Amino acid sequence: MVLNELQASGETMVSMLNRIFDPIPVPIILVGKDTRVIMINQVFADFLGHPKSEIIGEEVQKVDKYSRFPYVFKNKKSEIAWKHKFENGHTAIVHRIPILDDQGEVLYGFGMVLFQNVEEFKDIIQKNKLLESELSLYKNQLKEMQGAKYSWDNIIGESERMVQAKYMARRAAQSNSNVLLLGKSGTGKELFAHAIHSGSNRNHNPFVKVNCAAIPAELLESELFGYEEGAFTGAKKGGKIGKFELSNGGSIFLDEIGDMPIKMQAKLLRILQEKEVERVGSNKTTKIDIRVIAATNQDLKELVQKGEFREDLYYRLNVMSIEIPSLQERDNDVEGLSYSLLRKLSSQMGKYVSKISVNAMEYIRGHNWPGNVRELENVLERAINLTESDSILPVHLPVYITQNTKKVAKGPIRTLKDVIEDTEKEAIARCLEYTEGNKLKTAKLLNISRSSLYDKIEKYGLE
Numbered sequence: 001m002v003l004n005e006l007q008a009s010g011e012t013m014v015s016m017l018n019r020i021f022d023p024i025p026v027p028i029i030l031v032g033k034d035t036r037v038i039m040i041n042q043v044f045a046d047f048l049g050h051p052k053s054e055i056i057g058e059e060v061q062k063v064d065k066y067s068r069f070p071y072v073f074k075n076k077k078s079e080i081a082w083k084h085k086f087e088n089g090h091t092a093i094v095h096r097i098p099i100l101d102d103q104g105e106v107l108y109g110f111g112m113v114l115f116q117n118v119e120e121f122k123d124i125i126q127k128n129k130l131l132e133s134e135l136s137l138y139k140n141q142l143k144e145m146q147g148a149k150y151s152w153d154n155i156i157g158e159s160e161r162m163v164q165a166k167y168m169a170r171r172a173a174q175s176n177s178n179v180l181l182l183g184k185s186g187t188g189k190e191l192f193a194h195a196i197h198s199g200s201n202r203n204h205n206p207f208v209k210v211n212c213a214a215i216p217a218e219l220l221e222s223e224l225f226g227y228e229e230g231a232f233t234g235a236k237k238g239g240k241i242g243k244f245e246l247s248n249g250g251s252i253f254l255d256e257i258g259d260m261p262i263k264m265q266a267k268l269l270r271i272l273q274e275k276e277v278e279r280v281g282s283n284k285t286t287k288i289d290i291r292v293i294a295a296t297n298q299d300l301k302e303l304v305q306k307g308e309f310r311e312d313l314y315y316r317l318n319v320m321s322i323e324i325p326s327l328q329e330r331d332n333d334v335e336g337l338s339y340s341l342l343r344k345l346s347s348q349m350g351k352y353v354s355k356i357s358v359n360a361m362e363y364i365r366g367h368n369w370p371g372n373v374r375e376l377e378n379v380l381e382r383a384i385n386l387t388e389s390d391s392i393l394p395v396h397l398p399v400y401i402t403q404n405t406k407k408v409a410k411g412p413i414r415t416l417k418d419v420i421e422d423t424e425k426e427a428i429a430r431c432l433e434y435t436e437g438n439k440l441k442t443a444k445l446l447n448i449s450r451s452s453l454y455d456k457i458e459k460y461g462l463e
């Protein structure tokens with residue numbers, strides 16, 4: 001209301017302010033530059049415990065003993081969310097704001113009680129903290145879901161070929177180039193892909209895995225590129241984001257790239273060249289920044305020759321190619337790998353198994369592991385399940401491995417004492433298993449005394 005209208009309506013400035021501020025449920029006060037109260041709303045007057053008529057026109061520090069308005073006017077600076085103690089014993093959170101004219105001189109002071117009770121304020125802060133920590137928990141979980149699970153430490157292997165592969169992978173991680181991981185099934189290509197992402201400066205962004213062989217060809221396009229709403233019958237409302245867009249800023253792991261249909265290969269090539277994606281059913285392109293880590297157990301060159309893999313794409317992906325050796329090619333890694341996997345698996349399975357008998361290790365070394373590390377891992381998991389002691393013995397290995405006597409004969413030459421002890425240990429363990437731990441029966445079956453059995457159980461750590 002302009003001043004003239006105000007005068008015409010006969011309403012004073014104070015009554016107008018009262019009319020505006022009284023319905024507001026937050027305590028409010030307006031103080032003149034002479035530090036006398038011009039207006040206070042009903043809630044505030046009730047809170048202070050005085051009638052409004054006694055407060056208006058009064059010196060502010062007479063109404064509220066600890067009022068800081070005189071200081072605020074002196075400093076000409078707002079005091080926001082300050083703790084304030086009232087004479088009635090309440091501690092509240094308040095704002096005190098000086099209102100200045102064009103020359104920077106104080107005209108009024110505006111005060112507001114934000115929380116009449118500090119506890120109420122603390123409660124809100126507490127809730128806010130809770131929300132923040134929940135948010136950070138979900139953010140971390142999302143990062144875990146999207147991020148890489150393994151790093152360099154998880155890749156076991158000290159053989160020359162493996163050390164070389166790890167060196168190449170570390171170099172690749174530091175660059176921004178596409179990486180092609182080559183190796184038979186179960187050699188650890190996925191493990192390497194995770195580690196390359198974790199070791200790169202993209203590791204704060206998503207790591208997205210796509211198994212090109214597992215997604216039906218007709219779905220692969222929408223999986224990778226996403227689609228717009230109504231792009232085809234059955235398309236979800238609102239469309240769908242594709243894996244390329246999802247991995248923006250991070251890495252996309254295209255596993256089994258050799259199985260990617262030729263039509264999709266052309267589209268992938270375009271992404272690698274143009275660095276932009278176009279959702280199915282849209283003509284809008286989106287810029288993306290991704291690093292492709294591709295893997296295959298097929299011979300891509302052969303596929304190129306057969307016309308099943310685009311040559312130009314092959315060269316685009318092959319910038320940094322890393323060959324991961326099969327277990328057969330890194331014979332001297334088998335023992336170390338077996339023990340590392342044993343430690344990992346037994347802790348995962350909550351069963352303490354820490355030894356592999358010499359004979360069992362000979363069988364393990366003698367096998368040619370066509371399924372590579374994955375097969376070794378499965379065999380050890382089975383053995384941990386079967387053993388009742390802390391050792392893995394030949395009896396715990398699958399027959400197809402222990403039947404391989406030819407290879408075992410090729411093992412290192414050992415002393416007769418070692419061979420006898422190993423056989424003795426195995427016989428006792430096998431018998432204990434058969435008698436379900438009954439020592440009396442075991443001693444009888446082995447035809448030895450009970451005390452001798454106890455000695456041997458202790459000696460071989462079979463309990």
Ligand SMILES: Nc1ncnc2c1ncn2[C@@H]1O[C@H](COP(=O)(O)OP(=O)(O)OP(=O)(O)O)[C@@H](O)[C@H]1O
Nearest residue numbers: 154155156157184185186187188189190191373374
């Ligand atoms: N060097 C290694 N050190 C420790 N564990 C390994 C190693 N290599 C492979 N593994 C383990 O073996 C299993 C198979 O590895 P991974 O899935 O990475 O193989 P892959 O080559 O991607 O197989 P595929 O071609 O069949 O997809 C995983 O459980 C992995 O943790």
